[in-house]
Structure formats: C-alpha cells, structure tokens
Amino acid sequence: MDHFQGATPAARSAADATKDSLTRAEVDMANAENRAMRAQEALGTHQDPAKALADLRASRQVAASALEQARQVQEARLKNAPDLAAAEAAMTRAESVLASAKDRIAQLREERAALDSRIAVVASAAVEEELALTEDQLLQAEERLARINFDIAVHQRLERALQAARDTARENYVAAVHRELVPLLRMIWPDAEPVIDADTGLITRISRRGEEEDFDVLSGGTQEQISLLVRLAFARILARDGRPAPVILDDAIVYTDDDRIEQMFDALTRQSQDLQVIVFSCRQRAFRALGGTALTIAGVEDAA
Numbered sequence: 001m002d003h004f005q006g007a008t009p010a011a012r013s014a015a016d017a018t019k020d021s022l023t024r025a026e027v028d029m030a031n032a033e034n035r036a037m038r039a040q041e042a043l044g045t046h047q048d049p050a051k052a053l054a055d056l057r058a059s060r061q062v063a064a065s066a067l068e069q070a071r072q073v074q075e076a077r078l079k080n081a082p083d084l085a086a087a088e089a090a091m092t093r094a095e096s097v098l099a100s101a102k103d104r105i106a107q108l109r110e111e112r113a114a115l116d117s118r119i120a121v122v123a124s125a126a127v128e129e130e131l132a133l134t135e136d137q138l139l140q141a142e143e144r145l146a147r148i149n150f151d152i153a154v155h156q157r158l159e160r161a162l163q164a165a166r167d168t169a170r171e172n173y174v175a176a177v178h179r180e181l182v183p184l185l186r187m188i189w190p191d192a193e194p195v196i197d198a199d200t201g202l203i204t205r206i207s208r209r210g211e212e213e214d215f216d217v218l219s220g221g222t223q224e225q226i227s228l229l230v231r232l233a234f235a236r237i238l239a240r241d242g243r244p245a246p247v248i249l250d251d252a253i254v255y256t257d258d259d260r261i262e263q264m265f266d267a268l269t270r271q272s273q274d275l276q277v278i279v280f281s282c283r284q285r286a287f288r289a290l291g292g293t294a295l296t297i298a299g300v301e302d303a304a
Contacts, residue, residue, distance in 0.1 A: 025071070059103075171198070181203075181235075183229060244276075247271070249280065265290045
C-alpha cells in the first residue's frame with residue numbers, strides 16, 4: 001500500500017514540475033518578445049540601432065532555445081512518468097484494502113471486549129476450586145491407571161508363565177507318547193516313525209521306509225492298529241505316573257488280517273506285563289492265539 005501511495009504523488013509532482021517549466025519558458029519568451037518590441041520602438045533614438053537589434057535578436061534566440069529545452073524536458077518527464085490511470089487504480093485498491101483493515105480492526109476490538117467480559121465472568125466463578133477438583137480427579141485416575149497397569153503386568157507375566165508351562169508340558173507329553181509308542185509301532189513296522197502334532201497330541205503322519213504318509217490316507221486296518229497302539233502307550237504313561245488304568249478292547253482289531261493280528265497280539269502281551277488288558281471279542285477262533293486268561297460265563301446252576 002505504501003508503494004501505491006508513493007507512486008501517485010511522484011507522478012503528480014513530475015507533471016506539475018513539467019507544467020511549471022513550460023509556463024516559465026513561455027513567460028520568458030513573452031518577455032523577450034516584449035523587449036524586442038520595445039527595442040524596435042527605441043531604435044529611432046538609439047545611438048547604435050544595428051547593435052541593439054543584434055542584441056535583441058540574440059536575446060530572442062536564447063529565449064527560444066530555453067523554450068525548446070523546456071519542451072524537451074517536459075516530453076522526457078512525460079515519457080518517464082508513471083501511468084497516472086494505473087497509479088490512481090492502485091491508489092483506489094489500496095484505499096479499499098485500508099478500509100477493510102480498519103473494519104477488521106474494529107471487529108477484533110469488539111471480539112476482544114467480549115472475551116474480556118467472558119474472562120471476567122469466568123474469573124469470578126471459582127475457577128481455582130474447579131481446577132483443584134480436576135487435579136484431584138486426575139490424580140485419582142492416575143492411581144487407578146497405575147493399579148490397572150500393575151494388574152495387567154501381573155496377568156501378562158502369569159500368562160507367559162502358564163504358556164511356558166503349557167509348552168513344556170506339551171513337549172513332555174509328546175515326548176512321552178513318542179517314547180512309549182515307537183517300540184510298539186516297530187513291532188508291527190520295523191522302520192516306522194510317528195509324527196505327533198504338538199497341539200493336539202494326535203498322530204498326523206507315519207514315516208515308513210523314508211516316506212511319510214498322512215494318517216487320513218492310511219487303510220482302515222492300519223488306522224485301527226495305530227489307534228490301538230496309541231491307547232496302549234497312554235496306558236503305560238498313566239501307569240508310570242502312578243495312575244494305572246485298565247485297557248479295555250471290544251472287537252478293536254476287526255479290520256486286521258491274520259498275518260498282522262499275530263503282531264498285534266505280541267504288542268498286547270508286551271504291554272500286559274504291568275498293565276491290565278481286557279479284550280472282548282466274538283471272534284474266538286481269531287483270538288485263540290492271544291494267550292492270557294480266557295474268561296467264560298457260567299450259568300447259576302452250573303456254579304452251584
């Protein structure tokens with residue numbers, strides 16, 4: 001805005017100075033012409049008219065030269081002078097901006113007065129007491145948060161400990177099952193190796209002759225035999241843990257062929273050394289080679 005205000009007075013000053021110079025030159029020209037006229041009138045009485053006329057002509061020539069110089073100066077100043085219309089437009093815009101700024105200042109003063117009033121009202125409303133109450137509530141909330149964070153830390157530590165204990169127990173469990181199951185499996189398949197899922201404790205695959213087979217794709221007879229051997233392994237684990245439990249089989253190997261059933265009988269006999277194994281079956285001929293004690297049901301009259 002200061003630039004616009006400076007541009008317009010400068011342009012006006014330059015124009016005024018040019019007009020003054022032109023006016024002075026015209027006045028000097030008129031004075032010279034008047035002196036020439038008076039000189040011509042006085043020639044009749046002058047002692048040397050020719051010299052006087054030459055002086056007047058020289059004066060006139062000087063005045064004409066000064067007038068020409070004044071015109072050239074005027075043209076140069078007009079050429080270099082700022083555009084008056086543009087300067088006036090800038091001046092108008094600057095005045096508009098100034099008026100808007102004054103209106104904004106007045107508006108801000110009103111808003112400041114309103115804020116001062118609100119501050120005065122709030123200052124008289126016991127803000128210090130509310131602040132003290134809020135700080136007390138904040139302190140209580142921070143104490144509760146500290147207790148909650150402590151409880152969370154304890155629970156997280158307990159969870160990690162339980163998870164570690166669970167992992168250890170699972171590893172021990174899987175290792176125990178594997179340890180008890182492998183000798184039984186190798187009585188049936190000399191090179192068998194079970195793959196036990198650590199989460200479920202179930203056999204997922206069987207490795208034989210360097211190749212792994214999913215449990216689900218094995219034949220019904222093979223699945224039945226492996227399931228029976230797993231039960232025998234669990235029974236041995238319980239017995240070693242001081243919680244012996246009998247193994248009760250009810251036609252458990254109905255899908256096993258005659259060659260493989262002999263090997264299953266050997267596995268049952270092996271485990272029966274320190275376990276009670278009870279076998280129910282309607283296939284008396286097939287189970288005749290099992291050995292052990294055969295139980296029979298006698299009538300009441302026969303018993304008497």
